[in-house]
Amino acid sequence: MNNSEKRSLGEEFKNWVQTLAIILAGLWGAYVFIYQEFWIPKSAPTSLTLDVSLRKAGKTNYDNKHSQAAIELSIIAKNTTKYPIGLLPGIFMIHGIEFTVAGSDEDTFDKKLESELVIPYSGKYRNRHFMEKSRTEVSIGSPFSDTVLKPGETIKRVFLTTIPADKYDALKASIIIPRCREGTSLESCEEKKERFEWDYNKEKYFPELFFLNGEERKLIEKDHYESYRIRMAISEVMLSLWE
Template sequence: MAPQDRQPDRHEGPGRQRRGLGLEGANTLVQTLAILGAGAWGVYTFVYEARIKPGLAPPSVSVKTDLARVGVRGDRVAIRSTVTRTNVGQAGVRVLGLTYTVVGIRTRFSESSDDTAAREAAFRDSLSGTANVDAARDYVRESGGMPILRQGLLFSGATPLPSEPSDLNPGESVSRDVIVYADRKTFDAVRFEVRLAYAKEDDPPVRLRFEAGADGVLATVAAEPCPAPKCPLRTTDFATEFSLW
């Protein structure tokens, strides 16, 4: 029997078309969902980097002091100190308190001694049982020092008294100049000590008060107990010295 050509089923074409359209629609849906997912991830990443991540980061502030001799009158030396505080973190910072203490330092000099071995032996013996080493060849610093200038500021949030705000955005810096006068006949050098108290901008402020330590250095402390780790208060200290010679 001669082979006969198969006649196409008139109902077969539309079914195949529907299946083709279904696969094409599914493919389009998958591509659309992928595009929407990528867009949503991009938006989330942007929001996280711009808003969420900075809010989770701890506050961080650096302090530095630039010193320059700006004049001399008799035995008095005028020194300009430029204190710069910078927000080096990712979160906004509320500065609550700033204290500034300048301490005069006297040095007692002695004649050079040829007994180097004995001096070195005495130095090595003094290393046991100490947490601080300060040894020079032919001079000794008198302990402590005498405060010759103490200044302090409490900013908004740290006191109910009238005060100015001091907020720092990430990367922002604020500088403050102070002129100090020191007697070079009385002192050989001066030490500048800066103490900064601050908190994250979104955290509740902490009330502060001034306090002078046993060495006379001015500082700010919490007016009420503020136990860690929940206490939002942070501090940064900086110290440098300047010769009057």
């Protein structure tokens, strides 16, 4: 084999190596693109933060007889991830609460400290000197009209309602924003939102989410979130009306 043939084979081998390197680089680039643009968004956890506040916003007299207190509810939702979040229909509710003096038998409170300090995961608490007397629905509505929250996007709504100035001792606002779980496409989330609806449990003073499947209407308990591929952002705040 002469030198020219050796050079020809060497150049051909070099060209094959370069071609293979280009192909491998292209495959690697495609892998990185698919991984970052498709796989990571599907597997990355979605995170929705809620910032909720209640505040007094003044008083007014409509007919010089019935004084009304204005109440402002502010709801801020933020997508803290790099990926869009599909929002499902949410709900907010404000209750007016009246308190009464607790019974004079303080031994009952002390006995509970020894026998049943707290009820685990109930979210309930006891007071020595007062207890809840009644709870009344004051306002209810849909927090947002948005169906998608873009990466880093923040949305805010402010609601105004009025109550009789001296009727309640406190107000409690409950806000629930369901969202599609990670791995759910926005198209699939858009189709899913039509199959959820809210109802109100009067005994629990709390809204409940139902899933519609044809004529079947099924209550979604907390243990069912995974099977329906949803997550919940929930916030509850209270405002004292005592002067």
